[in-house]
Amino acid sequence: xxxxxxxxxxxxxxxxxxxxxxxxxxxxxxxxxxxxxxxxxxxxxxxxxxxxxxxxxxxxxxxxxxxxxxxxxxxxxxxxxxxxxxxxxxxxxxxxxxxxxxxxxxxxxxxxxxxxxxxxxxxxxxxxxxxxxxxxxxxxxxxxxxxxxxxxxxxxxxxxxxxxxxxxxxxxxxxxxxxxxxxxxxxxxxxxxxxxxxxxxxxxxxxxxxxxxxxxxxxxxxxxxxxxxxxxxxxxxxxxxxxxxxxxxxxxxxxxxxxxxxxxxxxxxxxxxxxxxxxxxxxxxxxxxxxxxxxxxxxxxxxxxxxxxxxxxxxxxxxxxxxxxxxxxxxxxxxxxxxxxxxxxxxxxxxxxxxxxxxxxxxxxxxxxxxxxxxxxxxxxxxxxxxxxxxxxxxxxxxxxxxxxxxxxxxxxxxxxxxxxxxxxxxxxxxxxxxxxxxxxxxxxxxxxxxxxxxxxxxxxxxxxxxxxxxxxxxxxxxxxxxxxxxxxxxxxxxxxxxxxxxxxxxxxxxxxxxxxxxxxxxxxxxxxxxxxxxxxxxxxxxxxxxxxxxxxxxxxxxxxxxxxxxxxxxxxxxxxxxxxxxxxxxxxxxxxxxxxxxxxxxxxxxxxxxxxxxxxxxxxxxxxxxxxxxxxxxxxxxxxxxxxxxxxxxxxxxxxxxxxxxxxxxxxxxxxxxxxxxxxxxxxxxxxxxxxxxxxxxxxxxxxxxxxxxxxxxxxxxxxxxxxxxxxxxxxxxxxxxxxxxxxxxxxxxxxxxxxxxxxxxxxxxxxxxxxxxxxxxxxxxxxxxxxxxxxxxxxxxxxxxxxxxxxx
Numbered sequence: 001x002x003x004x005x006x007x008x009x010x011x012x013x014x015x016x017x018x019x020x021x022x023x024x025x026x027x028x029x030x031x032x033x034x035x036x037x038x039x040x041x042x043x044x045x046x047x048x049x050x051x052x053x054x055x056x057x058x059x060x061x062x063x064x065x066x067x068x069x070x071x072x073x074x075x076x077x078x079x080x081x082x083x084x085x086x087x088x089x090x091x092x093x094x095x096x097x098x099x100x101x102x103x104x105x106x107x108x109x110x111x112x113x114x115x116x117x118x119x120x121x122x123x124x125x126x127x128x129x130x131x132x133x134x135x136x137x138x139x140x141x142x143x144x145x146x147x148x149x150x151x152x153x154x155x156x157x158x159x160x161x162x163x164x165x166x167x168x169x170x171x172x173x174x175x176x177x178x179x180x181x182x183x184x185x186x187x188x189x190x191x192x193x194x195x196x197x198x199x200x201x202x203x204x205x206x207x208x209x210x211x212x213x214x215x216x217x218x219x220x221x222x223x224x225x226x227x228x229x230x231x232x233x234x235x236x237x238x239x240x241x242x243x244x245x246x247x248x249x250x251x252x253x254x255x256x257x258x259x260x261x262x263x264x265x266x267x268x269x270x271x272x273x274x275x276x277x278x279x280x281x282x283x284x285x286x287x288x289x290x291x292x293x294x295x296x297x298x299x300x301x302x303x304x305x306x307x308x309x310x311x312x313x314x315x316x317x318x319x320x321x322x323x324x325x326x327x328x329x330x331x332x333x334x335x336x337x338x339x340x341x342x343x344x345x346x347x348x349x350x351x352x353x354x355x356x357x358x359x360x361x362x363x364x365x366x367x368x369x370x371x372x373x374x375x376x377x378x379x380x381x382x383x384x385x386x387x388x389x390x391x392x393x394x395x396x397x398x399x400x401x402x403x404x405x406x407x408x409x410x411x412x413x414x415x416x417x418x419x420x421x422x423x424x425x426x427x428x429x430x431x432x433x434x435x436x437x438x439x440x441x442x443x444x445x446x447x448x449x450x451x452x453x454x455x456x457x458x459x460x461x462x463x464x465x466x467x468x469x470x471x472x473x474x475x476x477x478x479x480x481x482x483x484x485x486x487x488x489x490x491x492x493x494x495x496x497x498x499x500x501x502x503x504x505x506x507x508x509x510x511x512x513x514x515x516x517x518x519x520x521x522x523x524x525x526x527x528x529x530x531x532x533x534x535x536x537x538x539x540x541x542x543x544x545x546x547x548x549x550x551x552x553x554x555x556x557x558x559x560x561x562x563x564x565x566x567x568x569x570x571x572x573x574x575x576x577x578x579x580x581x582x583x584x585x586x587x588x589x590x591x592x593x594x595x596x597x598x599x600x601x602x603x604x605x606x607x608x609x610x611x612x613x614x615x616x617x618x619x620x621x622x623x624x625x626x627x628x629x630x631x632x633x634x635x636x637x638x639x640x641x642x643x644x645x646x647x648x649x650x651x652x653x654x655x656x657x658x659x660x661x662x663x664x665x666x667x668x669x670x671x672x673x674x675x676x677x678x679x680x681x682x683x684x685x686x687x688x689x690x691x692x693x694x695x696x697x698x699x700x701x702x703x704x705x706x707x708x709x710x711x712x713x714x715x716x717x718x719x720x721x722x723x724x725x726x727x728x729x730x731x732x733x734x735x736x737x738x739x740x741x742x743x744x745x746x747x748x749x750x751x752x753x754x755x756x757x758x759x760x761x762x763x764x765x766x767x768x769x770x771x772x773x774x775x776x777x778x779x780x781x782x783x784x785x786x787x788x789x790x791x792x793x794x795x796x797x798x799x800x801x802x803x804x805x806x807x808x809x810x
Contacts, residue, residue, distance in 0.1 A: 001027050002058040003066065005049035006095040007040055012788060015094040018049070019058040021065045030054060032081060033074025036066045037173065046173045048109055050099060052081055070175075073368070075103055077385050079422045086418050090780060092787045092802050093408035101408065102383040105226075106361030109175040115148060115160055117141040122168045132159050133168055145171075177361075183251035184358065187238060188222040189214060190248040200536070201549075208540050208547030209237050214246065216594055225249070226357045231594055232545075263604075267342045269311050275452040276304050282450050283312050283428060287319075287390065292421045296397075296442045297430040298692070299452035300461065301661025305430045306336075307456075309393050310343050312428065317344075317373055321390030321425075325376040326412060328399035329622055330354050334600045336376050336395075344374055351377035351384060379404065382412045382419070389423040392416045396622055397429035397438060398654055400647075403807035411805070432661060433654040433692060436699055437710040455665075462632070462663040462670030464688050469677050479575050480567045485633045485673040486579060492631045493583060493612055497668065499631035501615045502659040503572050504639060506542070506589040508534035510566025512550065517557040527760040532564050533591075534571070544762040567636060572615045584609075588616035621659035627666035631673070634659050637684060638676040644757050645809045646708050649683035653695045656687035707749065707772055709805065715771035715779040716806045717786055718756065720764040721798035728753070730798045731767035734786060738769075744782050748773045757810045779804060 004017040020038055022030050030036070032054055037046040046067050051074075076084070080102050087098035117136050125133060135151060136143045148156055163169040189196070196214055199205050213233055216223055225238060241247045272280060279297060286293040299305045313323045327336050330352050340348050349363045349372040366372050368385045375384040379402055382392070394402070394413055402412040413429070420427040429438055429447075442449035455461070467482045477483065485501075492499050511529035512521040521530045523541035530539035532550060540547045553560055569589045577585045588602045599619070606614045607626060614620060640652045656674065664670020676684060686695035704711055717734060721727040731753035738745055749772040756766040773779050783802035790800040 001030070002055050002063070003030060003036070003051045004053040004055065005036065005038060005051050005066075006099075007038075008035075008048040008050065008096050008099075010094060010096055012094050012791075015088070015096065017052060019060050019063055020049075021063050022054075023065050026066065026069055029069040029072075030066070031074055032078065033071075033076035035070040035075060037068040037070065037175075038066050039064050045111065045113065050076060050095070052095075067173075070109070075107060075368070075385075077387060079389075079419060080383065080385060082422055083383075083415065083418055087408055087410060087415075089784075090414070090776075091408040091410050091804070092780070092784045097408050101380065101410065102385070104357070104360040104364045106357045107177060107364075109177065112174050112176070113145045114172045114174060115143055115145055115163075115169050116172055117169055118167060120167070122166060124166060125168065126162070129159055129163050129166075129168070132156065133163060136169065184356070185225045186222045186250050186252045187213075187217060187225055187228060187247045188250065189217045190242075190245055193218050196246065200538075203549040206546075206548055207237075208538065208545040209233055210241060210246065211536060211538065211547065212545070212591075212594065213237070213241065217247065222250075222252070224252075224356055227354075230353055264338050264341045266345075267339075269314065269343075270307055272307070272311070273304060273454070273456055275299075275454055276308055276456075279308050279450045279452060280311060282448065283308070283426065284315060286426050286448065287312070287315060290424055292424050292427075294417065294420075294427045294441075294447035295429065295450060296434055296438055296447055297428060297450050297452070298434050298439070298442075299430065299432060300455065300690075301432045301658070302455035302457065302459075302461075302665050303432075303452040304456040305395070305432075305452070306339060309395070309428070309430065310340065312391060312393070313340075313344070313374060316390035317347075319390060321388045322373045322386045323375070323390060324381060324384055324386060324392045324416075325374065326381055326392070326394045326402070326416070327376070327378060328396045328401045329619055330378050330599055333377060334603070335624065340374060340376055347372055348374040348376055349384070351375060351381040353378065353380060379412045382415045389419060389425045391426045391428060392420055393428045393430065395430050396658075398431045398433055398435040398650075399622070400651075400807035403805075405806075405808065407801065409803045409806070433657045436650055436696065436703065439696055440700060440710045457665075457667060459664055459667070459669065461690050462660055462672045464660060464672045464674055464690065466679050466684075466688050467673060467675045468679055469675050472675075480572070480635055480675070481575055481579070481633075482673070482675055485675065488631050488671060488673055489576070489579070489583065489613065489633070490581070493581065495630075496610075496628075497630045498606070498611065498626060498628045499613045499633065500620055500626075500629055500659070500662050501572055501576065501613060501633040501635060502618070502621050502655075503567060503569055503615070503635040504618050504655065505531075505566070505568045505636070506570070506591060506617055507531035507540065507568035508570040508574075509564030509568060511564075512539065512562055513565050514554040514557060514559060515561040515563050516559040517554060519554050519556045519562075525760070525763040527758055531568065534564075534574070543758070569615050569617060572635065576613050576615065583612040585613045585615060586611045588614055588620050590617070593619070618655060621655055621662065624662055625665055626662065628668075629662055630664055630668045630670050632659055632663040632670070633673045633675070635675050637674050637687075638678040638681060641678060641681055641683070643810075646703075646706070647809075649681070649695075649702075650699060652681070653683040653687045653692075656684065657690060657692070660687075660690070712749070712772040712774055713776050713779055714805050715773070715783050716803040716809075717769040717771070717783070718801045718803070719753075719767045719798055720761075720801070722764060723797055724765045726797050727765045727767050730790070730795060730800070731769060734790060734800070735769055737789075738782065738786070741785075744785060746778075748778065748782065776804060 001022040003020050032051055034051050036049050038049045040047040084095050084098040088095050115136050316323045333352055337350055349367050351363055375381050404410050416427055441447045467484050472482045509532045521539050523530055523546050526541055526543045533540050537550050538547045554562055569587050573585050573587045576583050586606050593599045640648050660672040682698045719727050719731040735753045751770040753767055753769050756768045787802050
């Protein structure tokens with residue numbers, strides 16, 4: 001018996017199938033999807049590999065044998081093996097990177113090589129070899145090599161090789177799973193809060209990462225290191241903080257509960273409205289066909305899409321099949337989990353990036369062992385190892401968060417379609433504001449369209465009150481809260497109702513400007529202005545986390561004319577809380593939800609403690625259902641229009657419509673105050689009328705004229721590096737080489753190389769080339785050639801990355 005494997009942690013150069021012989025004693029254990037240890041290259045250590053195929057013959061001679069089988073049951077299901085092949089080609093990555101998306105980090109192997117003394121007498125040992133031999137013997141004849149290095153304080157590889165060649169010792173490769181550890185490394189503050197805050201005020205601490213980590217630790221007492229890693233804080237940063245005496249580490253038991261304490265109310269299926277029934281009939285018809293189908297459920301906010309989802313899932317379970325439900329934000333996961341548990345009890349698993357390593361491993365294991373049949377989660381849940389998938393549901397399918405910005409830069413919607421094709425399952429997209437691309441596919445008959453145009457409570461959509469902020473400023477308004485919004489907030493307060501204020505910017509002010517010389521505080525490592533966070537009195541870069549104390553005087557002209565400009569969530573929170581007659585306010589943004597269950601804590605506080613106003617970024621605009629919210633204020637509604645992204649109009653319409661949809665979802669009438677300086681833009685006008693079809697008809701004409709998706713697809717080539725001139729030259733060389741290859745570029749529209757809109761991030765300069773073509777396959781061929789040609793040793797000073805239909809064009 002033979003196997004074809006791919007080697008874990010390999011580059012694209014070595015990312016191919018390798019054949020190995022399966023020894024007779026392992027034949028019963030080997031099957032596609034299991035991991036094995038194999039000899040590879042010249043090193044002593046065995047390499048982890050994934051079995052992709054099992055076969056009876058191999059075309060290659062003089063093959064090595066696999067040494068060990070790691071898994072009792074395959075970690076990769078047959079459809080995930082097929083999916084890894086698809087991802088390697090579509091997203092220009094390695095098999096290994098594709099597979100890493102599919103498996104929890106807790107399955108990773110921790111190697112621990114040991115030196116074991118052989119029986120017998122050995123006279124021909126050198127003094128150094130004899131010393132090592134005696135140390136191993138004194139430790140029971142078996143000693144971990146890492147421990148041996150600690151004891152003798154010198155390299156041991158050459159000496160162990162000599163001992164092994166002379167038959168005195170043998171080296172044993174051993175391993176354990178990361179998630180098997182009974183404890184987890186936890187960080188906790190090593191200095192008192194007031195001492196640390198004094199260091200911050202003195203500007204002795206310049207890293208915003210240090211400040212944010214300490215804020216989290218002071219709030220929560222202690223936090224697992226892997227959770228801090230998930231929040232973007234590296235082990236290097238944490239180690240530096242330990243060395244400086246700010247934090248310490250201890251080992252504590254692993255927490256395994258993925259959802260904490262949820263309010264779960266058991267529910268029965270509701271009698272569907274006439275529109276829900278029509279939608280269910282169409283979906284059930286496609287399910288019964290037993291073939292792959294895509295359906296777009298376009299339902300206005302409050303039309304009851306979630307009830308449709310749950311009834312369809314129940315149908316799938318009755319047929320003996322399984323379901324995956326994706327939501328765009330981790331903040332929406334607790335709400336959806338609570339609803340699904342109320343209907344399907346403990347038959348669900350949860351997967352998202354904020355789970356600890358142990359929790360994620362436990363959830364994956366439950367799914368793989370067939371203990372649950374419904375999986376809910378954010379983007380990464382699309383790789384859940386469920387067999388017999390009957391339906392995949394993607395809620396708020398228009399959200400850009402379904403597209404990964406890390407290699408492999410996969411789109412969960414595309415992955416869902418690939419998995420549904422393999423399983424002959426139904427893929428159900430749901431949204432009140434569908435993506436232009438998917439709605440075009442539905443309008444042209446490529447996928448099925450189902451629409452729900454009424455709210456289940458029969459209430460009309462909330463009234464939208466537009467406010468021209470130019471007129472407000474002419475009337476002497478002193479802040480970004482219009483007189484109309486303040487009036488409506490006071491009405492809500494008197495009625496005992498709640499409000500949500502949406503501003504898509506965190507921090508206090510967008511930038512700091514000297515009104516005398518025009519100086520703007522910029523990040524020294526990124527080509528963006530620093531945002532002022534007033535509570536900490538810090539200027540912060542939202543791209544690289546650099547921070548500094550706000551200077552008292554302008555560093556250029558030394559005047560005292562530094563002034564904050566613009567609006568962020570912190571400033572809105574301050575203004576609202578100080579407005580008569582006094583409002584209780586809670587804020588929901590990245591800074592207040594950094595803890596493990598930060599989203600859940602903020603939402604539950606707002607719901608249970610009857611807070612008057614919740615201020616937040618776009619995470620408050622999506623999918624939440626608060627029965628007492630009757631007012632939504634949308635501040636700076638036109639802020640996205642100048643972003644330079646071709647999707648700016650679409651995202652503006654979607655955010656306004658989604659945010660407005662949070663108002664009046666129960667029996668009470670909802671109102672929306674929409675503030676903007678540019679009310680004339682077509683996307684804002686369509687949002688005021690809450691008319692998706694009006695928006696779409698205007699947008700699709702623009703897309704056609706400008707050769708944009710869905711008519712053309714985008715390819716992005718991004719060159720980054722510390723040397724600005726080298727980055728520019730490499731981008732120009734790539735452009736020349738592409739244009740000289742007609743077999744690649746036929747029919748492809750190729751932009752000239754140019755700096756990216758944000759031309760420097762984290763000290764790296766950024767140049768890009770944009771490609772457009774109707775065929776993703778043609779773009780993929782070019783991007784694959786560019787990736788493999790220019791990510792070589794000769795270009796080590798620059799990095800070339802590629803992407804298809806990127807979610808972010810900056």
